[in-house]
Amino acid sequence: MSTLMTVSRLDVRYGQKLAVNQACLDVAAGTITTIIGANGAGKTSLLSGLMGLAARSGSIVFQGRDVSDEPPESKVRRGMILVPERRELFGSMSVQDNLLLGAMAVKATRHSRRDRLDLVYKKYPRLSERRTQQAGTLSGGERQMLALGRALMGNPRLLMLDEPSLGLAPNFVNQMFEWIVGLREEGMSILLIEQNARLALDVAQYAYVMRQGEISPRADAAEMRSREDIAAQYLGPRRKA
Amino acid sequence: MNPTVALLLAQDGITNGIVFALLGVAILLVFLVTRVLFVVQGEFVVLGAVTLVQVQRGEVAGAAWLLMPLALLCLVLSAIQFVRERNSRLWSLQNGICLLALAIGLCATFYPPAGKSAWLQITTVVCLITPMGPLLYWTAFRNICRSSILTLLFAAMCVHYVLQGLMLPLFGPEGFRALPLVRGRIDFGGIWLSAQLIFMLCVFLLLTTALWLVFHHTLPGKALRAVSINRVGARLVGISSDIAGAAAFGLASLIGAVSGILIAPLSNVYYDSGFLLALKGFVGCVVGGLASFPLAALGALLTGLLDSFAAFYASALKDSIVFALLVPMLLYMSVTQISGRGEEAGE
Ligand SMILES: Nc1ncnc2c1ncn2[C@@H]1O[C@H](COP(=O)(O)OP(=O)(O)OP(=O)(O)O)[C@@H](O)[C@H]1O
Ligand SMILES: [Mg+2]
Numbered sequence: 332m333s334t335l336m337t338v339s340r341l342d343v344r345y346g347q348k349l350a351v352n353q354a355c356l357d358v359a360a361g362t363i364t365t366i367i368g369a370n371g372a373g374k375t376s377l378l379s380g381l382m383g384l385a386a387r388s389g390s391i392v393f394q395g396r397d398v399s400d401e402p403p404e405s406k407v408r409r410g411m412i413l414v415p416e417r418r419e420l421f422g423s424m425s426v427q428d429n430l431l432l433g434a435m436a437v438k439a440t441r442h443s444r445r446d447r448l449d450l451v452y453k454k455y456p457r458l459s460e461r462r463t464q465q466a467g468t469l470s471g472g473e474r475q476m477l478a479l480g481r482a483l484m485g486n487p488r489l490l491m492l493d494e495p496s497l498g499l500a501p502n503f504v505n506q507m508f509e510w511i512v513g514l515r516e517e518g519m520s521i522l523l524i525e526q527n528a529r530l531a532l533d534v535a536q537y538a539y540v541m542r543q544g545e546i547s548p549r550a551d552a553a554e555m556r557s558r559e560d561i562a563a564q565y566l567g568p569r570r571k572a
Numbered sequence: 573m574n575p576t577v578a579l580l581l582a583q584d585g586i587t588n589g590i591v592f593a594l595l596g597v598a599i600l601l602v603f604l605v606t607r608v609l610f611v612v613q614g615e616f617v618v619l620g621a622v623t624l625v626q627v628q629r630g631e632v633a634g635a636a637w638l639l640m641p642l643a644l645l646c647l648v649l650s651a652i653q654f655v656r657e658r659n660s661r662l663w664s665l666q667n668g669i670c671l672l673a674l675a676i677g678l679c680a681t682f683y684p685p686a687g688k689s690a691w692l693q694i695t696t697v698v699c700l701i702t703p704m705g706p707l708l709y710w711t712a713f714r715n716i717c718r719s720s721i722l723t724l725l726f727a728a729m730c731v732h733y734v735l736q737g738l739m740l741p742l743f744g745p746e747g748f749r750a751l752p753l754v755r756g757r758i759d760f761g762g763i764w765l766s767a768q769l770i771f772m773l774c775v776f777l778l779l780t781t782a783l784w785l786v787f788h789h790t791l792p793g794k795a796l797r798a799v800s801i802n803r804v805g806a807r808l809v810g811i812s813s814d815i816a817g818a819a820a821f822g823l824a825s826l827i828g829a830v831s832g833i834l835i836a837p838l839s840n841v842y843y844d845s846g847f848l849l850a851l852k853g854f855v856g857c858v859v860g861g862l863a864s865f866p867l868a869a870l871g872a873l874l875t876g877l878l879d880s881f882a883a884f885y886a887s888a889l890k891d892s893i894v895f896a897l898l899v900p901m902l903l904y905m906s907v908t909q910i911s912g913r914g915e916e917a918g919e
Binding site: 404 | 657791797798804805808809810811812813
């Protein structure tokens, strides 16, 4: 399977503090790769470094091209699209405007933009119902749906999701993960950051573990799931179904 | 004070207020998109006014001698960047606008527009002044666009002093006053309003309506709003902060040029009149809470009225009175904690 993105020796620092230390990772095309880790392990910082939102050193090769020094907007144009932990929606704009802005970076006619919009509305009918509502007035689940929809408007090649289940009601979490699996089945490559390690390992093919800014070597998700030490640390006691 | 004087003062106040409102809208726009407190806006107004006068006199517009070096400087900077970073493009919007600005400057120098057509005069002024906004953004602000608001304000002050320093030798210390573009008075049921006032009101309404349409009904306009609402979100959908900043500065210089045209027939404009104008536009913004365009415009209109009535009662103190207006506003803002707006963008 071909590699979509290769990251080597990535450092991210905030002033003196080293939040990500010499991280190396690969994302294979058409797979879900997950990074699990405790609070404050540096997962979000890693994504910020990848996108160019935080100061970083190290190299990022995307689709065979060195994009290390590019600003976020040109990475977005190449199809590296992040759904950030804090969603970063345009709160005082309508749902529809948020979605349309998601397609800003895509070379598109007004017509093809409308087509994409219809596609997203078909996937998430709830957004269609709320199209004129201000994004800031949506519920947590709807906001997450909108953040995902906005990312899809940008025609991603690599979709990076930072804790998509954060703050969602339990039944909505399952819905979210069904969507994520559905996207992969459509051929999307996904880098999934999750605190809910069990769910993440269930849907992913490859997995990394992050601890205090350091990232583990790559492992098969299935293998990771069965490892005792991981289970003890991240999976918690298995809930009775 | 009798009603006639009051009416005159009110007219005067509204004409001033319209100019302050345009300044305020431009300053607010630049602040929301780039976090720069754009004190340079006043210089655009002065340049617009002086250029209109020079064009009316059939002289070569001095603004061309600011525009062309600025465009060259911008081209040099982009060439340096091209050499240093191999992945930057040679053909970009920036270089295109630099070349366009050079062409406009040369044109204005060697073929100064002749004739009395007001439209030709207005077009010349707008074409000469508007490119300065984006060019200034690219030369002075682009590379520090993620610094703190304070750093950006210092940069804006530097640009202000440099421009003012260049305008003194270029234009001299005398005042400039343009011939009126529209003359006469119009009778509104016994109240005579000057045609200039009506003209200014029309231009103001047209311009603000156009801006509103752009910001609410076009994708590029929405993108500019998106930058002001959520800077990180805007970067994540691929809105280029470079182009957004240049666009905001370009709109500001366009509004500045128009304000200059409006103010030129009303009062003498000196090379250093800009700063006070910008400050009064800024007062309007602050009165509007540094957040809302209609409130900023309204605040600026009130500032204009206060300015003109203060000039009648205590002309020596009129500027003090206007700026004293800031004190209760700032107090109110520091109490309600909206003054930190824009600083959350720190990354
Ligand atoms: N803007 C910042 N400035 C300074 N330190 C930061 C900043 N953002 C994060 N950190 C620090 O960097 C470390 C890694 O944080 P990060 O948010 O990347 O972790 P995380 O794995 O995403 O955690 P969580 O699971 O809570 O989202 C933490 O110790 C955090 O305190
Ligand atoms: Mg995080």
